[in-house]
Amino acid sequence: MKKLIRAGASLAVISAFLLAGCSQETTSQDQEPKSKEKSEMSSDEQAATSSEPASQSSYQAIEPSEAAEPMESHYTETQLAEMPKTEAHGDDTERSVPLGQTLEKGTEDKSDGPLQKNRIVSYYGHPDSTSMGILGEYSPEELMEKLKDQTKAYSELDPERPAIPAIELIATVAQRNPGEDRLYMHATADEDIETYAKLAEENNALLILDVQLGRDTIMNQVKSLEKYLKLPYVHLAIDTEFHVKEGQVPGEDLGRVDGENVQEAIDYVSNLASENGLPDKVVVVHQFADMIINNKEAIHPTENVEVVLNNDGHGMAALKRSGYHQLVHNQPIQYGGFKVFYQKDEPVMTPEEVLELDPAPAFVNYQ
DSSP, X not given: OHHHHHHHHHHHHHHHHHHHTSSSOOBOTTOOOOOOOOOOOOHHHHHHHHTSOTTSOOOOOBOOOTTOOOGGGGSOHHHHHHTTHHHHTTSOOSOSSOTTOOBOTTOOOOSOOGGGTOEEEEEEEBTTBSTTOGGGTSOHHHHHHHHHHHHHHHHHHOTTSOEEEEEEEEEEEEBSSOTXXXXXXXXXXXXXXXXXXXXXXXXXXXXXXXXXXXXXXXXXHHHHTHHHHTSTTEEEEEEGGGBOOTTOOBTTBOOOEEHHHHHHHHHHHHHHHHHTTOOOEEEEEEESSGGGXXXXXXXXXXXXXXXXXXXXXXXXXXXXXXXXXXXXXXXXXXXXXXXXXXXXXXXXXXXXXXXXXXXXXXXEEEO
C-alpha cells in the first residue's frame, strides 16, 4: 500500500509538471535576460560582513501578540485525534513526533542556526516574472509588508517558535532557451539580488538564493553566489527538478540530482560559514517527486548548516499532504519544509493545516 501511494502521488505530480511546464514556469524561449552587472559591494564591505561573530543574529523573528496561545489550543480534540491520518493515507497514522515539533524523528541539530528556536516563512519568486511566484507580483516594499503579515500568522499559532520572514529569490533561472553557453539557464542580475539583499537586511529578514541549475552543476551555481553567501543573512536553496542532462530541456523534462552532489554544496556552505566567522546557514533542498533525488541518504546536516527537505508541488491539498508524508516524514534528514501556492493549490491550505503536518514544517514558503 505504501508503495502504491508513493507511485500514485509521483505520477500525479509529474503529470502536472509536464502539462504546466514545471511546478513553476520557467522563462519563455523569447525572453531576454537582464544584463548582469558586477556587484558594487566593496572589498571593505565584504570583509566587514565576513568578520561578524557567528553568535550574532542576522535576523529578527516576528513576535506573537500577548494573546497568542500554545499551538495545541488551536485544534479541537477531534482534530488532534485525527492527526496525522489526513496525510498518512493508510500508512502509519501515529505521530512520529509531538504536535509542533519540527525536528524529524531520529535527527538532531548541532548548529546554532535559525531553525533551532524559530520557523522561517518565505516568499518565493523572481522580480521579473509574475508566473514564477508572489515575489514578482509586488514592489519590494509591498512584498515585505505582506510577508510580515503572513509570517505573523505562524507566530500567533506557534508562539513558542516565532517565525522569521525570508525572501526566496531565484538567483539562477532555468529556461527552455539554451543560451550562448548551452546551459539552459541565466543568472539573475546582481542589481536585483542586491535590491532584495538590502530589503532583507533593512527588515531583519533572511534572503535565500535559489538555484535552478539547468545543465550546470550545483557547485558551479553555488560558487557563483559565494560573495552573497558570505553575508550573514543569506542562505541557499536548490531546485532539484530543474537539473537536466544532455538532450533534455528544463520544463519539458523532469530533472534529477544525486544526493552526493547536494551534500557537496552543503559542505561547501558549511565551510564558508566556519572559515568566515558567519552565523550558521540553512540549505533548502526542493523536491516534489521521489525520483528527483537519487542517493538521498547521502544528504545530511553539519555543525554549521541546517538542512530542510522542502516538499514542493501544487494541486489538491490531500495530494500535497501525502507528498509531505512520503518525502519528509518517511525519509527524514533533519527539518521538513512545505510549499504553498496562492494561485494553484486546491484549496490553499491554512497555516493551521500546514502546522498539523508530522513533523511540523520548520520552513514554509509561498509561491
